Amino acid sequence: MRIVAATDSDYEFIREHDHHIAEHLILPKIRGNEIYILQNEDGSIIGWMRYGYFWDNTPFLNMIWIDEAYRSKGLGKEAVLFWEDEMKKQGFQGVMTSTMANEEAQHFYRRLGYRDAGCLLLEDEPLEILLTKTLASKGG
Template identity: 60%
Template sequence: MDIKAATDSDYKYIVERDRHIAEALVKNKINEHEIFILWESNEEIGWMRFGYFWDNTPFMNMLWIDEEYRGQGHGKKVVLYWEELMRKKGFSSVMTSTQSDEEAQHFYRKLGYKDAGCLMQENAPLELIFTKNIV
């Protein structure tokens, strides 16, 4: 698997699949190198998108691996890649979240993420917040 920063040529792939971001923000995320595309045999198999919590802490907003490629270590590889990139940029910790009814919470804990709180939204499952020290 290869991990590459998204480019303008990935725009269509992203907006057709990532339903958790306003389409108007995608170009800016691409320009800021805040979306990575995962490739397997010259085919896009997923993406990872991040931003900054409180404008100062890297926050992984979205990690998606297509169903047929899950369970093969691709998610772990892209998360570790991102953490190393953030470490090189001088950050000492990163964050992410997932809903309490999603299996992803177990994935993040296996990667060393610690529960740091939660967010309650009306008519939605509890959003679990995770942090990880990367120094």
């Protein structure tokens, strides 16, 4: 799998597939290098991940999606670890994400070293679990 920063040419793909982002925010996030495209060996798109910042200072992984045919092959782990490394290169010491309590993703993140940090309860939604991870310093 190749992981590359999204470019303007990926706008239509993101607009058509990521239904959890306001359309007018897609290009600014692409241009801010906050969306990565996951590609198969032949260059075809098999997924994406998108992040922002919690409190404007902590990288927060908002979305990771991998085509069903490519799931359970370690690609999600590879993608998250890539993102964590990118955040470490930018000088961040920790990252965050969240998942709903009724989703299996919570176990995926815990296996990657994320720890429960709190929750959010919105009307008519399952409990949202906030997860954090301290990034190991270089050499540690």
